[in-house]
Every structure is written in structure tokens, then in C-alpha cells.
Amino acid sequence: MxxxxxxxxxxxxxxxxxxxxxxxxxxxxxxxxxxxxxxxxxxxxxxxxxxxxxxxxxxxxxxxxxxxxxxxxxxxxxxxxxxxxxxxxxxxxxxxxxxxxxxxxxxxxxxxxxxQSEEVLARINNQLTLQNLQKQLKNQNIILQQEIEERKLAEARERAKAHQLEITLEELKRTQAHLIQSEKMSSLGQMVAGVAHEINNPVNFILGNLDPATEYAHNLIRLIKLYQKTYPDCPQEISQLIEEIELNFLIEDWPKLMKSMKVGSERIHQIVVSLRSFSRLDESNLKPVDIHDGIDNTLLILHHRLKCTSERPGIETIKDYGKLPNIVCYASQLNQVFMNLLSNAIDAVETQPFPRIITIRTSLSQNETSPSVIIRIADNGLGMSEEVCQHIFDPFFTTKPVGSGTGLGLSISYQIVVEKHGGKLTCVSQPGKGTEMIVEIPVKPY
Ligand SMILES: Nc1ncnc2c1ncn2[C@@H]1O[C@H](COP(=O)(O)OP(=O)(O)OP(=O)(O)O)[C@@H](O)[C@H]1O
Ligand SMILES: [Mg+2]
Known part of the structure; x- marks a missing residue:
């Protein structure tokens, strides 16, 4: 045995x-x-x-x-x-x-x-077998532990890779967003600047000629009046024409007409100046500018969306401007920011019942060592949920219907304010109560 x-x-x-x-x-x-x-x-x-x-x-x-x-x-x-x-x-x-x-x-x-020798042999054999199995178990355990460690390492590597990919994807999205927006803005800016330039000359002709034209008319009227006074009995042919052209009304209306033409063309002139200054294509460098000019120009461009029409009530804009120094900045880019923020505010109040109010407040921050200007654009529109608030600066994030929002406005504004100017862009909002967007730009260049 x-x-x-x-x-x-x-x-x-x-x-x-x-x-x-x-x-x-x-x-x-x-x-x-x-x-x-x-x-x-x-x-x-x-x-x-x-x-x-x-x-x-x-x-x-x-x-x-x-x-x-x-x-x-x-x-x-x-x-x-x-x-x-x-x-x-x-x-x-x-x-x-x-x-x-x-x-x-x-x-x-x-x-x-x-x-009994049989017993001794059987017990020895049992122990040796046990010992052997224990050794095997121990070895397998070591191998298992090693495998677990390796898997953990591999998992960590995969996680790191996935994380890196996510970062790259975000980066790509931002770059793409920036490209699209800057392409859009630059072609828009070029078009605006081109149109403004084309209109500028003819408007200047009109504006420049209006004063002499008014004066000529004034003189002609004076002459007619003198004739009437000197020759009160005019031939029938003349008195017929006087009646036909309603001379008295004409004399009364003409100056008013000239005046309203002047108001109209001055307004065109003002819009042209605003458009040119908004696009500021010639100014891609840092330059000291008056922030209030930028906001006012933007409001002027958005006038058609603010004014009251037969289809909708107007939007009241309240300006509460503080005393600000000129800011060294990329002016046309900051104008883009104002445009994006004001457009969003208009979108937000448009969904609300009357009254619709957008308040623009500016102030200088108290921090004397590195002062900055603070621009607050508040609306009493639909506001945002916490969830929406967390994503508004993500490229392509929009809650607007397909086709009406690209979801780029705020992500680009964020880049311009934070990365280009070393400032801050924050948002305070509550559903149903409205939103306040706060832009902070250091007075000294970044
Ligand atoms: N003033 C605001 N009130 C309420 N929601 C806002 C306001 N401003 C931004 N949002 C929310 O943030 C989202 C992102 O805004 P953003 O300006 O980036 O894109 P958009 O307005 O949707 O599209 P785009 O500006 O490109 O046309 C909006 O879709 C909206 O949900
Ligand atoms: Mg927008």
C-alpha cells in the first residue's frame, strides 16, 4: 500500500x-x-x-x-x-x-x-498534502494580488487617459466656439463697418446741405413776403398759383419739414458713428476707452429690440452710471460682451409680462491697490435654475429653441472678460425673479 x-x-x-x-x-x-x-x-x-x-x-x-x-x-x-x-x-x-x-x-x-505504521504514514501524508495545498493557495494569492494591483494600475491609467481626453475635448470645443464666434464677429464687424462707411458719405452730404438749404428757403420766403407787401395787388395768374400751392401753409410747414429732416439725418449719422465704433475694426490693440460709450453704442444698435411696437410693449432701460476712468482694453471685444449680455437680457424679459426692465449699473470697485470697474446688467426676466446657471459658460449650451441660440454668447464673453482682460464674469439668478450678470474689468491692463 x-x-x-x-x-x-x-x-x-x-x-x-x-x-x-x-x-x-x-x-x-x-x-x-x-x-x-x-x-x-x-x-x-x-x-x-x-x-x-x-x-x-x-x-x-x-x-x-x-x-x-x-x-x-x-x-x-x-x-x-x-x-x-x-x-x-x-x-x-x-x-x-x-x-x-x-x-x-x-x-x-x-x-x-x-x-501502527499505516496510521503514521496516513497522518504524515495528510499533513504533507495540507502543507502543499497551503503553499499553492499562498502562491495563487500572491498571483491574484499582483493581478489586482496590475488591474488597478491599468484602471488608473485608463481613467487618466479618459480624463485627458475629456480635457482635450473641452479644449477643442472652446477653440471651435471661439473660431466660430470670432469668424461670425469678424465678418459681421467687417460688414457693419463697410455699410457704415458707405452710408457715412451720403449722410454727410445731406447733413451738410441741410443748413444752407434751410437758409435758402428762409430767404426765398422772406423775398416772397416782401413782394406781397410791396405789391399787394398781384395779377390773377399769380394769386391763382398762390391758392393752388397753398402758399401760407407751405411757408408755415417748410421750416418744420427741414427741421425733421435734420433730426432724421442726425440720427442716421449717430447710428453710423455707433456702428463704426462698435465694430472698431481698426482698433485690435489695447487702448484706453470710455466703457459707457461702448454700452451706449450697443444699446443704440439694439434699439429696434427695445422700443415699443404695435406687437409688443417696449423694454425700459435704466442707466445708473458711476464715475469711471477710461479703461485700457480691447474695446471691440468688450462691446461684444455687452452685446451678448444685453441680448440675453432682452431675450429673458421678452418672455415676461409687462413691465420689462433692464438696469445697467456701473461703478468703480473699492479695492484701491488694483481698482476695477464693475458693470452690472440686471433684468427682471425669467431667470435661471441652479442647474442652468452651472452650464451657462459652457460652449454650445443653450436653452433656446433650435435655430434661435447658438449657446456661444456667454462662453465667448467669459473668454473675453476672464482670459483676455483678467477680469471676472459672474451670474446671480433666480427662476422667475430675473438675472444679474456682473462684469469686472481691471482698470490697469492685464
Ligand atoms: N439674462 C438671462 N436670463 C435667463 N437666462 C439666461 C440669461 N443669460 C443667459 N441665460 C441662459 O444661458 C444660456 C446660454 O446663453 P448664451 O448667451 O451663451 O447662449 P444663447 O443666448 O442661448 O445663444 P446665443 O447667445 O449664442 O445666440 C441661454 O440659453 C439661457 O438659458
Ligand atoms: Mg446669448
Whole structure:
């Protein structure tokens, strides 16, 4: 009968017994089963032997002079190098207390003498198999741990990659948004500037000629009046024409007509100046400007959306301007910001019932070391939820119907204010109450 499993064929067993006969008997039995056997006649020799070469298992007698089996076992268990070697006690002592003690000091099994060789072999084989399985388990655990670590590392790498991709995507979106907006603004600006330039000359002709024309008319009327006074009895042909052309009404109406023509053409002139100054194509550099001019020009351009018509009530704009120094900035870009903010405010109040109010307040911040101007554009429109507020500066974020909003206005404004001018753009809003957008621009260039 063979008890050894394949893997324990060459197992190395140390037998410790102070009785040479016992040693011989056991070693013959084990060797016949293919085990490698070493022998020790005392606890001291046993410990020395273990130190030289670690056995796979120890058969340990308990009753020995000088050092008992229990002590030998305790020594072995207290040393990390040897604590894992399984120890099977072999003893003539068969009290339960002896067995309990044997297990307490770290033994894995207990065989009572006299023993049956079959039993000894079976128990040794069990322990060796157990030992083997434990080793395998330990190795597998180590491999598993390594795999887990590797997976964790790979996951972290993937996460980092995904994060990097997200950043790149955001960056791309911003760049794309910027490109679209600057393309839009630059072609719009060029067109506006072109049209304004074309209109400018003819308007100037009209404006320039209106005063002399008024004067000529005035003189002609004076002449007619003098004629009438000098020759009160005019021929019938003349008095017929006087009636036909309603001369009295004409004399009365003509100056009024000239006056309203002057008002009209002055207004065209003013709009042309505003358009040119809004587009400021010639001024792409930093330059000191009056912020209030920029806001007023923008309001003028948006006039058609603010005024009252037969279809909708007007939007009241309240200006509360503080005293501001000129600001060194990219003027046309800041005008874009005002345009975007005011357009959004108009969109927001248009959804509300009467009265619709947009308030524009400007002030100088109190911080003396680096003063900045603060422009607040508040509306009593539909306001925003917390959720919307968190996304308004994202490129392409819009709550407006498809086709009516690009969702670029605020993201571009943010770039212009924060990145180009080192300022701040913030938003305070409540659903149903309205919105206040706050622009802060340092007085000194960024
Ligand atoms: N004053 C405001 N009141 C309420 N909501 C606003 C206001 N200003 C901005 N929003 C919200 O922020 C979103 C983003 O505004 P943004 O100006 O960037 O894009 P848009 O106005 O939708 O489109 P675009 O300006 O490109 O035509 C708007 O769709 C709107 O939901
Ligand atoms: Mg907008």
C-alpha cells in the first residue's frame, strides 16, 4: 500500500527521538515509502538540524531529557524561518491534557505510541498534502494580488487617459466656439463697418446741405413776403398759383419739414458713428476707452429690440452710471460682451409680462491697490435654475429653441472678460425673479 501522493515523493522528514530503536524503526518505514529521512537524538540536535536545512515535516517525541518535545516545538514556532514546518508529536503519553498541550504549542497532529505504521504514514501524508495545498493557495494569492494591483494600475491609467481626453475635448470645443464666434464677429464687424462707411458719405452730404438749404428757403420766403407787401395787388395768374400751392401753409410747414429732416439725418449719422465704433475694426490693440460709450453704442444698435411696437410693449432701460476712468482694453471685444449680455437680457424679459426692465449699473470697485470697474446688467426676466446657471459658460449650451441660440454668447464673453482682460464674469439668478450678470474689468491692463 502506498500512501504518498505524487508531490510528496521527495518530502524531507526529520525524526526526533531519544530512543535509537524508535528512530531506526521509523526511518526504515519512511524510507521504504520513498521519503528522505533525517534523524536527531535530542531536541538540541533537532534544532541544529533544522537550522542547517529545513525539513518538510517533523516527527517529534515529547519525552526527552534536557529539552522536551514541547520546548523544541515552541522554539520552532517562535522563529519566523521555521514556524511553518508542520510538527507531528509522537508520544507514549496518552492523556487528553498532553494532547491539548501538544496542540497548544503548535503541533498539527498527535500520534500515540505504540503506533501502527499505516496510521503514521496516513497522518504524515495528510499533513504533507495540507502543507502543499497551503503553499499553492499562498502562491495563487500572491498571483491574484499582483493581478489586482496590475488591474488597478491599468484602471488608473485608463481613467487618466479618459480624463485627458475629456480635457482635450473641452479644449477643442472652446477653440471651435471661439473660431466660430470670432469668424461670425469678424465678418459681421467687417460688414457693419463697410455699410457704415458707405452710408457715412451720403449722410454727410445731406447733413451738410441741410443748413444752407434751410437758409435758402428762409430767404426765398422772406423775398416772397416782401413782394406781397410791396405789391399787394398781384395779377390773377399769380394769386391763382398762390391758392393752388397753398402758399401760407407751405411757408408755415417748410421750416418744420427741414427741421425733421435734420433730426432724421442726425440720427442716421449717430447710428453710423455707433456702428463704426462698435465694430472698431481698426482698433485690435489695447487702448484706453470710455466703457459707457461702448454700452451706449450697443444699446443704440439694439434699439429696434427695445422700443415699443404695435406687437409688443417696449423694454425700459435704466442707466445708473458711476464715475469711471477710461479703461485700457480691447474695446471691440468688450462691446461684444455687452452685446451678448444685453441680448440675453432682452431675450429673458421678452418672455415676461409687462413691465420689462433692464438696469445697467456701473461703478468703480473699492479695492484701491488694483481698482476695477464693475458693470452690472440686471433684468427682471425669467431667470435661471441652479442647474442652468452651472452650464451657462459652457460652449454650445443653450436653452433656446433650435435655430434661435447658438449657446456661444456667454462662453465667448467669459473668454473675453476672464482670459483676455483678467477680469471676472459672474451670474446671480433666480427662476422667475430675473438675472444679474456682473462684469469686472481691471482698470490697469492685464
Ligand atoms: N439674462 C438671462 N436670463 C435667463 N437666462 C439666461 C440669461 N443669460 C443667459 N441665460 C441662459 O444661458 C444660456 C446660454 O446663453 P448664451 O448667451 O451663451 O447662449 P444663447 O443666448 O442661448 O445663444 P446665443 O447667445 O449664442 O445666440 C441661454 O440659453 C439661457 O438659458
Ligand atoms: Mg446669448
Amino acid at each position: 502506498n500512501h504518498q501522493p505524487q508531490e510528496s515523493l521527495k518530502a524531507n522528514i526529520l525524526i526526533v527521538d531519544d530512543t535509537p530503536d524508535n528512530l531506526r524503526l521509523l526511518s526504515t518505514m519512511l524510507q521504504s515509502q520513498g521519503y528522505q529521512v533525517r534523524k536527531a537524538l535530542s531536541g538540541k540536535f533537532a534544532l541544529q538540524g533544522v537550522e542547517m536545512a529545513k525539513p518538510d515535516l517533523i516527527l517529534l517525541d515529547i519525552n526527552m531529557p534536557q529539552m522536551s518535545g514541547y520546548e523544541v516545538c515552541q522554539h520552532l514556532k517562535s522563529n519566523p524561518q521555521t514556524c511553518e514546518i508542520p510538527v507531528i508529536f509522537l508520544s507514549a503519553l496518552d492523556q487528553v491534557s498532553d494532547k491539548v498541550e501538544a496542540f497548544a504549542v503548535g503541533g498539527v497532529d498527535y500520534i500515540t505510541k505504540p503506533f
